[in-house]
Amino acid sequence: MKKSAKMLWSTMLALVLATIQLTASSNVLAAQTPDPDVIIVGAGLAGLSTAYRLKKAGKTFVILEMSSHIGGRIRTASYTDKVSAEVGLEEFWDGNPTLEIFKELKVPMEKSATSFSSIISEGKLYPFTQDTNMQFLASVLNAKEMEEYKKWDSETADIYKKIKADPKDKAVAFLKEVSFQEWIVNTCKLSKKVQEVIRIESEPEYGTHWDRISAMDGIAEWHIFSGEGTGSSHVIGGNHVGALAIAKHLGSKNVVLNRQVTNIKSLENGVEVTATDPDFKQHSYKAKYVVTTPPLYRLNEIQFDPALSKERVEAIQTQTWGAYFTAHIILDAKAESFWKQKGESILPILSSGPLGVIYEGNSSSGKKVNQNTMLNLLVTGDDAEVFNARTGSMDDVRAVLLKNFELLWPGIGKHIKKMVFYRYHPRAIASWPVGRSRFDDLSESMRKPQGRVYFGGDFTENTHSDGAAASAIRIVKDILEREKK
Secondary structure (H helix, E strand, C coil), X not given: CCCXXXXXXXXXXXXXXXXXXXXXXXXXXXXXXXXXXXXXECCEHHHHHHHHHHHHCCCCEEEECCCCCCECCCXXXXXXXXXXXXXXXXXXXXXXXXXXXXXXXXCCEEEEEECCCEEEECCEEECCCCCCHHHHHHHHCCHHHHHHHHHHHHHHHHHHHHHHHCCCCHHHHHHHCCEHHHHHHHHCCCCHHHHHHHHHHHXXXXXXXXXXXXXXXXXXXXXXXXXXXXXXXXXXXXXHHHHHHHHHHHCHHHEECCCEEEEEEECCCCEEEEEECCCCCEEEEEECEEEECCCHHHHHHXXXXXXXXXXXXXXXXXXXXXXXXXXXEEEEHHHHHHCEECCEECCCEECCCCCCEEEECCCCCCCCCCCEEEEEXXXXXXXXXXXXXXXXXXXXXXXXXXXXXXXXXXXXXXXEEEEEEECCCCCCEEECCCCCCCCCHHHHHHCCCECCEEECCHHHCCCCHHHHHHHHHHHHHHHHHHHHC
C-alpha cells in the first residue's frame, strides 16, 4: 500500500496532537465522572486492545498508564528530516487479532518480511533473495538436509497440534521436561546444519538461548516458521501510528497517563485501585473489574488485597525471560551497497551475534534525506543482557558493534555517522524454562481471574503481540459473560 509522504506525515501529526490531548487528560481525576465498568492497568497493546473491545461491547473503562506515553513496547523513533525507525520492532504476524482492529480503524498497513530471513551460519552469509522460504532453505541446505528438514518440520507441526489439543497427553507431555536444544539434538537427531538453521531462525523470537526454554515452548514458537512460514505486516509511518489510532478512538478522557498503580483491593461488588502520579499524589479509582496488562514480573510491584494465590505467585516466579536491545545506525547512503545485491536488499539478516537481527531502519513513509540511510538492530539474548547492563558504557557498546560490522562488511565503518541506543528491562520477553510451558496449569492460572481481577498481556500467552491481543479477547469475553449472569 503506497501513500504520499505528505499524507502520511499529516496523519502522524494528527495522532501526535491526540497524544498531547491524552497527556493533558492525565490531570483530570476519574472521580469527576461515574465509576467505569473496568479499570485497565497499562496502555500497551494489551490494554488498548482490551479497551477497544470493551468500548465495542458498550462497556465503560479507564486506562491507567504509568509512563507518559501509550503503546508500551510499540514505539517509533522520529529523527530529523522525517526519518523514523521502530524501537520495539514489533511484528504483526498474519492472524494477529490486532490486524482486525487496524483494519476497522483504517490504519495504513504494508506487508513486511516473511518469517525466514537471511542468515549468517559459521561465518558464511546466506542471503534471502528467493521468492519463498523453501527456495531460500534449498540454497542453505543440500538435498539430503532439505528432506530431513521437511520431514522434521511436518512432524513438528503435528506435535504442535497435539500439544494445543492436550498438553498433558503422554505422547507430548515429556516435551515440557527437556530443553528445546536437547530435544532437537538428542531426540530428533538432526544434522548439524539443520540444527543451526532452526536455532538461528528461532532464537530471536524468544530472546534467549534455545537450551534455556522447554521443548514444548520451542515447538510453540516454531509454528510461525512451519511450512512456508507466516507473513507479517507493519504500520505505514511506524507501528506507533497504530497505537495512537486506537487511543484516539478510545477518547482522551479514558486514558490517564503518569499513573503508577500501587494497590489493587477487591471489594464486595467491585475493585478499588490506588495509583500514584509524578508528584506522589495518590488517586483512588473504583470499578466492577480490573485488568492488569503489564508483564507478569511487574505484578510484584503491586500490592493485592487479598494477596495473589500461591499458584499465581509460583507462575510468576518460575517464568523466565529473554532480553533485547535496539540500535539505530545512521549511515551515508553509499553504505547500502553492502546489503544490496543486484539492487535488492538482502535484509533482514540474522547475524547470530552482537549485531542481532539487522533490519532496514527507514520507515516506508519517508524518503532518504541528506543522503542518509539507516539500519535497525534488534539484539537479543546474552548480547542484549550485556548491552542493557549499566556496568558498561555506551562507548563500549559502540566499539563492539563497530568491530562486528567490520567483520561482516569490511569498510562499512567509515560510512557510519551515528548510533542511537535503546535499553530495555532485562525481562523484556516471556519464555518458559524446562519444567514449565505456556500450556501448563500454572500458566492457565494466570489466564483465569482472581475474583474480579484479570491478568492480560503477551506474558500470559506467548512472546508476541498476538498474545497481547488474544488476552484482550479472552478477558473481555469472560467479563461480558459474567455481566450477562
